[in-house]
Amino acid sequence: MNAPQLTKNQALVFDVLAKADGPLSAYTILDKLRDYGFRAPLQVYRALDKLLEYGVVHRLESINSFVACAHPNENCHSHGTVAFAICESCGHVIEFHDHEVDHRLANWTRGKKFKAEKTTIEIRGLCETCAA
Amino acid sequence: MNAPQLTKNQALVFDVLAKADGPLSAYTILDKLRDYGFRAPLQVYRALDKLLEYGVVHRLESINSFVACAHPNENCHSHGTVAFAICESCGHVIEFHDHEVDHRLANWTRGKKFKAEKTTIEIRGLCETCAA
């Protein structure tokens, strides 16, 4: 899924996420965009839905927040499942891929004949700086 | 973390989850327990907090729901990270462990000096029956 030309709202939401130094909730995004005419959550959620679909934004399920993809110029989906390490102290997120993990999970689903649609891997803890 | 004697509320919540054939949201649990005197979400959330702490219940982050642990007589935590496959059609959840996945993720965190506190692995899709 490659991103076509973004609409105005999509571009605004994406820019906010791209400039943030960590994940943002939909309502935080809304607040940051009030000066640009945003009034309602749905304006944010609709834009996010598209950005997620295009693969340029990820949703962090465990903290109900969103981040810009760390690999803007590649197609994230081609790397397999995206995993995240989320620092609970400073909020920073590291995005990574591990083919072996993908492989193991794929093996498991194959064995169970489970048809995987979306896989979430999120590690919460403390980043190197905050753990020190 | 082994489970001590449960309090009345904890036991009620646990029983509801144990008898359910799939994950339940806190509010669904609340509704099921109104006849037993439950009136407010906090009664459920407080019980859930303890049950999660004891390891007899798991939280499914991606669907904001809770399930009884599938291995009631073992200590889940001793198996490493618990992973879940969640059928989006019938709602059934399969709980599993994969040491190799744990190992890979542990390797990654070690390399990044990231101190993992809680790891979430959830695969959403269709179970064998529903995919057929």
Next chain:
DNA sequence: TCAATTGCGTAATGCTATAACGTGTGCGAT
């Protein structure tokens, strides 16, 4: 031109989770 699609705006609502307050009970230490 008409119909279908897509994005947008607004209001209302629903679902998920926690804060803040106070009560009661059990239990160990003084």
Next chain:
DNA sequence: ATCGCACACGTTATAGCATTACGCAATTGA
């Protein structure tokens, strides 16, 4: 025994996250 503490509980209110429902406007393509 009684004081102080920890813990579970009950209630109200509020905060935070997400969707439903309605209608309008612009675009596209048959």
